[in-house]
Amino acid sequence: MKKGQTEIIGLVIIMMLIVFIGLIALKFMSFGNNDDLKDTSLSIKANNLVNALTKVDIDGVSLKNNAVKCCNEGCNVNFEDEIKNIMNKSLEGDYSLIISEENGQECAKIGICNAGISSSKYFIRDEGDKFSINLLLCN
């Protein structure tokens, strides 16, 4: 085989390698959006559930009053049990319902999820005090 032909074959091999590497890179780039899909779904569920909790009396008491009690005296055991009951019936994964004071300090956390998709914060005002409630859903 002549020198020129050997060079052409070498060039072809290099070109093929570049194309293969490009294809593999393309494949990884185009399949990276599956997590977004799950996050959107979890975000919808979290927001809908917080909206539901704010409209319903839990153990005969509104969420606002329960949250204020959680921050001032500690959560009622029945309230915690009812929240767990609702979460288990409506969600599949882990969750955390977090009640916080205005400065961001947590008053109560029901559930075991530490990092996940969060709902929008629902703010509560009670005689000048401000609390927030948000729901965290893990995958």
Next chain:
Amino acid sequence: MKKGSLKIQETIMVMFVFIVIFFLVMIIFYRFTINSIKEEERNYKLERFNLMIEIIPNMPEFKCSELGKEIDCVDVLKLLGFKNLNNEYYNEMFKDKTIYFEEIYPEENGQECVSNYFNCGKFIIADNAEAGLRVSGPVVLYYANEDEYKIGKVVIQEEK
């Protein structure tokens, strides 16, 4: 064989090998592209399906409203009304789906509601899919006669 024709044959051979390799690469690229398009299509369908837990409860046919203003809940009376509506348009829209709303708090009652909502807690909107994709999400159910809210969930199933 003359030196010139030998060179031409060599060039043809090199060109042939090059073209074969080029077509092989093109075929592989084509397959990758087709597979990625199919994957995109699957993801799109899955996304559209998953978003139905937001779309269905927000349909004006089910959503609460007061003097034209929409409220974030599902009106149980509308669900009952819809159940008894045999409309071709909706039959076509939900032809491959099973959709139902179920009360989960304060009480859970799997009994199907047909003409009223007493002693029952399940409102079946469509029942046309036995198995396949399934998604569920929380909703607020509003009982207008009692002016009462309850927590429920919407379950949607679709034939694959």
